Amino acid sequence: MRNLANLRATRSRASQVVALVISAIVLLFVVMLLPAMAQSPHGVRFDMTVNIAALIAFGGIAAGGIAAWVTVRMRLAATELAVVDLKTKKAALEATIEVYAKRIEEVRAKSAHELSEFKLAVAKEYATNNAIGQIEERLIGAIDRLGDRLDNHFSSRAAPRAGGATRK
Numbered sequence: 001m002r003n004l005a006n007l008r009a010t011r012s013r014a015s016q017v018v019a020l021v022i023s024a025i026v027l028l029f030v031v032m033l034l035p036a037m038a039q040s041p042h043g044v045r046f047d048m049t050v051n052i053a054a055l056i057a058f059g060g061i062a063a064g065g066i067a068a069w070v071t072v073r074m075r076l077a078a079t080e081l082a083v084v085d086l087k088t089k090k091a092a093l094e095a096t097i098e099v100y101a102k103r104i105e106e107v108r109a110k111s112a113h114e115l116s117e118f119k120l121a122v123a124k125e126y127a128t129n130n131a132i133g134q135i136e137e138r139l140i141g142a143i144d145r146l147g148d149r150l151d152n153h154f155s156s157r158a159a160p161r162a163g164g165a166t167r168k
Helices: 002-039 052-125 129-163
Strands: none
Touching: 002 052
């Protein structure tokens, strides 16, 4: 990340240099055109001879081109560093996702196994509707027989009292 910050600082300096060079070129062209405009009352006349102002202007154009090329190269280098950094982060995230996916699969498999074991235990241990119906019939039969016994017991005790003297 420090390299990326250094590249950004260099890029901003290069941009400042490009702006300065362009300003100098514009100033030189204005300086070159003023004498030509002052000499001719009919318009602008261009002098095609090579003088120091023209050389300076062409040098400024060349310096501006070089500065622009350096700026583009620095931006490209910064972009390449950013791409490498993003690829590294992507690989780390993919590894993390893979770890989470394995853990999720483990939990799902464990839950499925526990559910199947619970279903098997329910099938073995819990009563079916037929078994509950049979138990209910046996209980009702036993209660009915107990009721009959109690009826017989009380009716056999009540019969001798009805025929004989009451006790006091």
